[in-house]
Amino acid sequence: MNRALAEVSLFGLVLVGCLLTVALARRWRAEPSTDGGYARERRRRLSLADAKAAAVRWTTTTNHREIGLLYIAFGTVAAIWGGIDGMMIRTHLLTPEATLWTEGTYNELFTMHGLTMLIFFVTPVFFGIGNYFLPLLIGADDMAFPRLNAVGFWLLPPSLLLARFGIIAEVTGAILAVVVPADRLSVLLAFKEPAIGWTVYPPLSLAPNPQTNFLLLGLHLSGIATTIGALNFITTVVYERDESIGWANLDIFSWNILVTSAIIIFAFPLLGTALLMLLFDRNLGTTFFAVEGGGPILWQHLFWFWGHPEVYIIFLPATGLMSLILPKFVGRKLFGFKFIVYSTIAIGVLSFGVWAHHMFVTGVDPRVRASFMATSIAIAVPSAIKVFNWITTMWNGDVRLAAPTILCVGSIGLFIVGGVTGIFLAVIPIDVVYHGTYYVVGHFHLILMGIIPLMMFAASYYWYPLLTGRMYDRRLAIFQSSLLVVGSAVTFMTLMALGFLELPRRYATYPPSYSGLQVVATVGAFIIGISVLMWLYNMLWSYFQGTPVETADPWELKATEQFTPEWQWFEDRLERERGIPPSEPEEVRPSYVPAQGERPPSLYGRIVPVAKRVASDAGTGAAGGFVGTIALTVVLLVAVALGAFDLEAFATLATFVGLPANLALGYGLFLAGGMTVWPLLFLSLGEYLPGELTLVTGLWYATVIASGFALAFYTGQSGLELVTYVLFVIVAHWIYGLGLAGTIAVLGGRQRRPSTGDDG
């Protein structure tokens, strides 16, 4: 089957679907209502003059928000294009043999899928979000260099067309061939999408295909655009901040864009240089990467010196969005703000020191490999810091059901799996086994898909009211988000399973025994595809049909003092344009902020209160444990009298710690445990058990630990004797729980921590 025609047809189908959605939404908005009401706005035909004015406006704008929207639109188009590539890859892999498309076509698909997604989708969308919101977040009027900003964006469309000229030429040639003789189309038919892998490794990339030259030029141009954008972001953050915004209160998203831009400044010029060297090799006879010259491994070093920082260039903005959005939907401020900033900077620096882990199987000196293994494992630490802080932010928070919440929580889960599997791959012996398998594909897709696009979707939902003045369909959004998380998990976990079974990647064919898992992965990919189309529909339809927002605080951010500057800007705009007054929440509670005195206390000053709290907790716990254990003992004695409990069990307990089997020693040990271990566990874990009252929590706690007691002190009872034993154990523990919790409550031990209290 002609892959180019199939791909362009699918792309056209999505485009027509979008246009149809827009047309229907506009039409229904303009029609008078059936109940005799009036149309809300006059229907107006789009004239040529309007179209021309709009074209001039959008192509010449230097407004950061409009350029941001252009970036996002461009990135979305690229995502659809690359996404269709991805769906075609998965369709191809439905059958073990290369039957739907040829082997060459499969190679083209995975080459261009990777490049389109990494270069033309992710970075432009994040630059778009940055362009729109970063100046608003830092109180700047615009980006530092508005015209350069426009130039940076307008370099991208030609770079995408250059990179994907192969498919454009192929389809144009196929259409023209209907009316034009084939020999006159030989120039067009000579172009074919490169089938060399997104890493463009020589000597494969030196193979004769004129389109490879255009691809390299397109990549180079996009690199220039990205560098221009990064320079602009850095200058904007450094010089255009409002007076009230210092480094200490610069928002977390701007921090991430700043560090990302810094990485770009160091990484992309190197990619540009390497691309030019490869172009020279292909066209001017140089031998930078030829076997007889610098060698193909030189390309790998240069490529991955850009390539691994590139991973963080596309990852860090997603973490910035996570750190910004997650707290808004759990009602708590970001936990460990400073440490997240430090981890971001650490990732930025370390990202330049891990590139050779992509080359463990190339015969790099083992000593060099070992050092890269160490740095690759080390870079997991700052990423883990972020994850721990996100989880802690959610802990005890007021988690609300919304699409961004589902996407944030889902992302954390998928990222943990993707990240942990990456740590395994950083270990040389594991990498040697799994390097060329689907394990790697599963690992990096769990990050590339698991957190990056998910955070883009979360941002689109979070800021949709601000961007459009309307609310999207929230039910559809929740449904779409859930589908996306499920689809991603099914698809990429399955790829990991295929990798564990050591199925090699980048092969168009595979043994039939793997076909079951390949079909499951394809079904998962189609779920992702359907959910993306649902998102697209929701965004377009709601732009015309969504309910207009009547407040600048649709997420109740004021209630938790998280009404950030971009929403303040939106509030001013709503009041100015639609006369909607600022809203005030009925109740305001501070989100959790670590206690900060005017001067941080000394180490001694910090230890003393902790030590006092520990002593107090231990004292009340011991007292409660004593009361509870004595009460429990009384109940157990009744069981002894009934023959359901054997006191010898206490004697056996003493032997576990090396003491002789003695009843008194065993009971003493039991009492000591009841006064120390179990009360301390209760004090530590009690707040996570159900029950608003301490006594109720005590009952839950006792129920849980009763099962352990029942197993440990079982002495062979059976029948009714066993039933009695179990009942008495449960009742005895409830008595213990009540005694323990009641005493602690009376003595004023640690209370349940409020979710948003000041005491943390």
Next chain:
Amino acid sequence: MSSDDESTGSGPEPPATDETGPLEPTAASESLVLTYAAPFFGVVLIAVGLPLAIVGGYVVVQDGIGLCGAPTISATPTDEYEGALATIETLPAEDVSAAERAALEEAIDSPLREATVDGEVTNRAALLEGAIVEYEGQDYYVQITSQNSCLEVAPLLFPIGAIAILVGIAGVLTPPIYRKMAGFEERVGRDRSD
């Protein structure tokens, strides 16, 4: 989904928020099964139906419009291999079929060095392994790069997949359909009571 209801313009648009903040995405009276579970299974059915319909449909049309069977070959001058082909078998020119020769000529002229063999492939086994073929005084390393194999699955997969997709679409559209039906019954009930 809910927008469908609002789009009919049957009354003033409800605000996205009220004085207490944003409205919950799902009202307490709504069935979670119909709002989320039914469309979820609908999407799963569509995602399962698509592969079935694609392979079932493809197998029906592949022969009719010539989508398979003609292998692709590549032809590279042996000079570029610098002696690395010393152990490769040479295919005598007289053994090459007309279709193979035509494809060889086309591949030599093509900038991509590839062409499709439209006709009898008499040396399939040799070309799969790769062989040296002499053409107009120049030796070429010729190899089948793709067999363009034909798909072999039961055509019945197509209707099964299509039905799964249709049922799946019904599942996805369950919430708006249910709301329309509920609205209809409410109106009917109101009319009767009037």
